[in-house]
Amino acid sequence: MILPIVAYGDPVLRKMCEEIAPSYLNLQELIDNMYETMNGANGVGLAAPQVGQSLRLFIVDASPLAEEEDDPSLVDFKKVFINPEMLSEEGEPWDFNEGCLSIPEVREDVRRKPYIQIRYFDREFNQHVERFSDLPARIIQHEYDHIEGVLFIDHLSPLKKRLLKRKLTDISKGKIEVGYKMKFPLIKTR
Numbered sequence: 001m002i003l004p005i006v007a008y009g010d011p012v013l014r015k016m017c018e019e020i021a022p023s024y025l026n027l028q029e030l031i032d033n034m035y036e037t038m039n040g041a042n043g044v045g046l047a048a049p050q051v052g053q054s055l056r057l058f059i060v061d062a063s064p065l066a067e068e069e070d071d072p073s074l075v076d077f078k079k080v081f082i083n084p085e086m087l088s089e090e091g092e093p094w095d096f097n098e099g100c101l102s103i104p105e106v107r108e109d110v111r112r113k114p115y116i117q118i119r120y121f122d123r124e125f126n127q128h129v130e131r132f133s134d135l136p137a138r139i140i141q142h143e144y145d146h147i148e149g150v151l152f153i154d155h156l157s158p159l160k161k162r163l164l165k166r167k168l169t170d171i172s173k174g175k176i177e178v179g180y181k182m183k184f185p186l187i188k189t190r
């Protein structure tokens with residue numbers, strides 16, 4: 001089932017998310033719905049708060065980027081991260097033009113470190129400690145930020161943020177054309 005994606009301005013995007021117990025009900029269904037939602041919106045990553053669930057869970061699927069970035073290895077980068085913990089971020093920071101399904105039509109260069117090590121559980125609750133680099137690391141860093149209540153625009157300079165202010169207000173009011181189902185915090189529902 002495709003879920004509405006929560007738009008910028010919703011308080012759920014600003015919460016520190018809760019850990020998930022292995023006994024959490026309907027977790028598999030939530031993950032399946034998140035995949036359907038992300039694929040339907042042509043996203044490469046989606047975090048639980050973006051579908052209104054304040055849980056430490058995100059999914060990634062970089063295959064849409066494989067052709068664009070001319071990197072066939074991205075096709076296989078499809079994973080579920082449950083209760084992840086970032087262990088390290090290293091290397092010389094690099095810029096990449098990021099976007100976010102919760103902030104449509106906004107893309108900005110964000111500077112992040114290229115090498116990470118992360119501990120997480122997969123959807124069967126097997127624990128992994130893995131290293132990632134370059135684009136996979138980048139996608140994980142963006143999604144990991146989401147479960148900590150951080151958005152990619154938080155990494156921009158005060159000037160860039162000021163220039164985006166009106167656009168962000170428009171997004172939270174639903175004054176935007178978007179090709180997927182969204183939930184806008186400032187549209188009053190009766």
Ligand code: NI
Nearest residue numbers: 099100101102
């Ligand atoms: Ni995002």
